Amino acid sequence: MPGPADERRVDPIARLIQAFSRLPGIGEKSATRLAFFVLRQGSEYARNLAEALLEATERVGFCERCMNLTDGSLCTLCLDARRDGRTICVVETVQDLRAIQKSNEYRGQFHVLHGTLAPLEGIGPDELKMKELLTRLQAPDAEVEELIIATNPSVEGEATALYLKKMLAPMGYRVTRIASGLPIGGDFEYADPATISQALAGRREM
Amino acid sequence: MPGPADERRVDPIARLIQAFSRLPGIGEKSATRLAFFVLRQGSEYARNLAEALLEATERVGFCERCMNLTDGSLCTLCLDARRDGRTICVVETVQDLRAIQKSNEYRGQFHVLHGTLAPLEGIGPDELKMKELLTRLQAPDAEVEELIIATNPSVEGEATALYLKKMLAPMGYRVTRIASGLPIGGDFEYADPATISQALAGRREM
Numbered sequence: 001m002p003g004p005a006d007e008r009r010v011d012p013i014a015r016l017i018q019a020f021s022r023l024p025g026i027g028e029k030s031a032t033r034l035a036f037f038v039l040r041q042g043s044e045y046a047r048n049l050a051e052a053l054l055e056a057t058e059r060v061g062f063c064e065r066c067m068n069l070t071d072g073s074l075c076t077l078c079l080d081a082r083r084d085g086r087t088i089c090v091v092e093t094v095q096d097l098r099a100i101q102k103s104n105e106y107r108g109q110f111h112v113l114h115g116t117l118a119p120l121e122g123i124g125p126d127e128l129k130m131k132e133l134l135t136r137l138q139a140p141d142a143e144v145e146e147l148i149i150a151t152n153p154s155v156e157g158e159a160t161a162l163y164l165k166k167m168l169a170p171m172g173y174r175v176t177r178i179a180s181g182l183p184i185g186g187d188f189e190y191a192d193p194a195t196i197s198q199a200l201a202g203r204r205e206m
Numbered sequence: 207m208p209g210p211a212d213e214r215r216v217d218p219i220a221r222l223i224q225a226f227s228r229l230p231g232i233g234e235k236s237a238t239r240l241a242f243f244v245l246r247q248g249s250e251y252a253r254n255l256a257e258a259l260l261e262a263t264e265r266v267g268f269c270e271r272c273m274n275l276t277d278g279s280l281c282t283l284c285l286d287a288r289r290d291g292r293t294i295c296v297v298e299t300v301q302d303l304r305a306i307q308k309s310n311e312y313r314g315q316f317h318v319l320h321g322t323l324a325p326l327e328g329i330g331p332d333e334l335k336m337k338e339l340l341t342r343l344q345a346p347d348a349e350v351e352e353l354i355i356a357t358n359p360s361v362e363g364e365a366t367a368l369y370l371k372k373m374l375a376p377m378g379y380r381v382t383r384i385a386s387g388l389p390i391g392g393d394f395e396y397a398d399p400a401t402i403s404q405a406l407a408g409r410r411e412m
Contacts (some may be wrong), residue, residue, distance in 0.1 A: 010263040012277050019258040024243050024250070037230050037299055039262060039275060044265035045228070050256035052225040053244060056218040057252035060245060067244060071218050080336070095242055 013039070031184065065136060066130040067112040069094050077101075077110060084108040086145040090133070090150060090164060092116055102149065108148075111136070116156035117163055139169070146174040153180045153198070207395075219245070258327035273318040273335040275300050281318060290314040292351040293410060296339070298322055298358060298372060306356065314354075317342070324370055331369065343377070352380040358406070359386045 015033060021031035038046050062068070065086075070076070077083060087108030091097050099111050111122055111170035113128045125131075137144055149164050151157035165175045181199035191199075219241060227237035239312030244252050268274070269281035272294075276282070283289060297303050303316050321332045331337075343350055355370050357363035371381045387405035388397055397405070 012265050014259070014260040016262040021347060022255075023240050023375040025236070025239070032301065032304075033231070034229050035262065036299075039266060039285060043260075045262040046259040049225040049228075051260045052218070052222040053252040053256045053259075054249075056222040056241065056245060056251040059218050069219060093242075098238075122380075144250065 004058075023113060032170075054123075065108050067132055068097060070112060072106060082107075085143045087098040088133075088136075088144055088146075089148045089150050091150045092160075095158060096150065096152070113151070113160065116154075117158055117159065128160075130164075130167075134167075137173075144173065146176060148176050148178065150178045234358060268335075270343045270345060272316050273320060273338055274303060277290075280372070283401075289358075291349045293354060293383075294342075294350055294352075295354045295356050297356045298363065298366070300357065302358070309375065314369060319366065322366040334366075336370075336373075340373075343379075354382050354384065357382075381401055 016035040016038065017028065017031045018056065020026055020034045021028050023031075026034070026183060038049075039080075050120060060069050063070045063078055065078045066075060066079075068075040071198055073077075084107050088111050089097075089100060089108055090099065090111045090113060092115060093113075094112055099169055100106055100110075111129070111133050112129065113133075115123055115128050117123060117125065117128070120131040121149050122167075136142065147164070147168055149161040151160045161177055168175050179202055181202050182188065182195060188196060214409060219331060222241040222244065223234065223237045226232055226240045227234050229237075232240070238409065242371050244255075265277040266334045267277075269276045270349055272281060274281040290313050294317050295303075295306060295314055296317045296319060297306065298319055299355075300318055300320075302407050303318055306312055306316075308352060317335070317339050319336065319339075321329055321334050323334070342348065352402060353370070353374055355367040357366045357370075367383055371383075372382050385408055386401065387408050388394065388401060394402060
């Protein structure tokens with residue numbers, strides 16, 4: 001009985017499994033499980049996920065000012081006039097921005113570098129959104145006083161922080177670095193030596 | 207500066223995260239990671255996954271004969287004339303079928319029940335593809351001699367196997383059940399009592 005399967009096209013199930021398995025942390029077994037879940041759920045579920053994928057990648061781009069992701073020309077944070085324009089918190093990624101936003105502690109603006117300096121991988125200042133930061137600082141309506149360098153406390157994050165400090169301090173800005181130390185709920189017994197060293201060096205009067 | 211973000215539509219990133227988090231085993235954190243991965247990969251990757259989703263759910267249906275999933279009227283296994291039509295291996299799910307196929311040990315045909323009997327959840331014989339199995343056995347060109355009941359060795363799988371045995375044996379078919387016992391590479395020390403009991407009961411001359 002001749003059917004479409006005779007034409008030896010790519011098996012749609014295999015294609016879906018293959019597409020899922022390209023996601024990070026999803027191996028072939030998980031991808032197979034996801035694919036069969038989708039097939040069981042039916043076409044409405046698949047259409048929603050497909051539309052969400054297309055909408056996100058087609059409509060989302062960089063905020064003109066802070067390089068956050070947005071579906072407009074400016075992101076909601078930059079559009080929010082209540083946020084303090086005198087402080088810019090410089091972060092590595094949009095995920096880091098969102099984590100800081102979730103803590104509800106910060107009311108200033110952001111700037112997303114989209115990476116850290118990594119000379120061995122060919123990532124220099126030009127590969128990051130540093131030019132955009134300078135342009136922004138030099139804008140006629142800029143009122144920035146302080147830049148909080150909130151790159152991660154890793155080797156690359158520290159190197160990037162140092163680079164920014166050297167670039168921004170001579171321009172007259174206050175440049176601060178987020179505190180490193182034991183996380184809340186942490187334990188000296190399980191903390192690494194570098195963290196303990198930072199916790200001691202950064203001690204404060206109480 | 208008025209932009210599309212002013213219209214207060216659903217944030218496309220939030221929508222994508224939400225769609226991902228409906229997948230099994232994907233929580234909000236994983237969904238966020240997947241969404242940002244997709245955004246970094248760009249639209250070609252997203253389009254491929256979106257198309258794979260739509261294609262799979264729109265084109266894939268049940269094989270007319272064995273209830274496997276296929277994009278034709280018959281699946282590739284049923285179209286393969288080299289497979290032995292005298293044996294049908296009855297499995298719970300398409301994933302089980304694929305696992306058996308991967309072992310490259312079985313050359314007969316399959317039948318997928320799409321579940322097991324679960325009276326408490328309202329799943330009786332009519333909710334499974336049992337009628338389709340009977341129809342198939344009664345087809346004029348049927349040459350079936352043996353049915354291998356390969357439902358999983360769980361309470362529901364055993365109950366379903368017993369039901370099938372009672373239905374099929376009086377019709378004159380040889381009805382066999384897959385062997386249960388210690389898996390290859392297994393260890394008595396870590397095996398559960400039920401598996402050990404099955405391994406002893408199913409012992410063979412050597």
